[in-house]
Amino acid sequence: MILSKIRDDNGYGCVVERSGSQTSYIFFQSFKLDVTPPVEALTASAFGNGNQPLAAEEYYFNKNECFVSHVGGKFRAALTRLSLEFVSTPMKPEL
Numbered sequence: 001m002i003l004s005k006i007r008d009d010n011g012y013g014c015v016v017e018r019s020g021s022q023t024s025y026i027f028f029q030s031f032k033l034d035v036t037p038p039v040e041a042l043t044a045s046a047f048g049n050g051n052q053p054l055a056a057e058e059y060y061f062n063k064n065e066c067f068v069s070h071v072g073g074k075f076r077a078a079l080t081r082l083s084l085e086f087v088s089t090p091m092k093p094e095l
Helices: none
Strands: 002-008 011-017 032-034 039-047 059-062 067-070 081-088
Antiparallel strands (some): 002 011, 039 081
């Protein structure tokens, strides 16, 4: 597995992917990728075999809590790439 950090003018990202193959021979029971605030999650994507996007019912993107994860009972165990894009937000001053 490869873990990549992305930084550009539009924000940041984290990508976890299987190297050198579009077919996963590793079967996952679950997955979760999250980032710690203070950030604002923008988008998330998950791909299965053949670099095909997972069906929407297989994964859940929680924008408010900044994570993407499997959906129990719906995820079909094939995962080749997972990403989460976000921007940094200013910390609120403590009172």
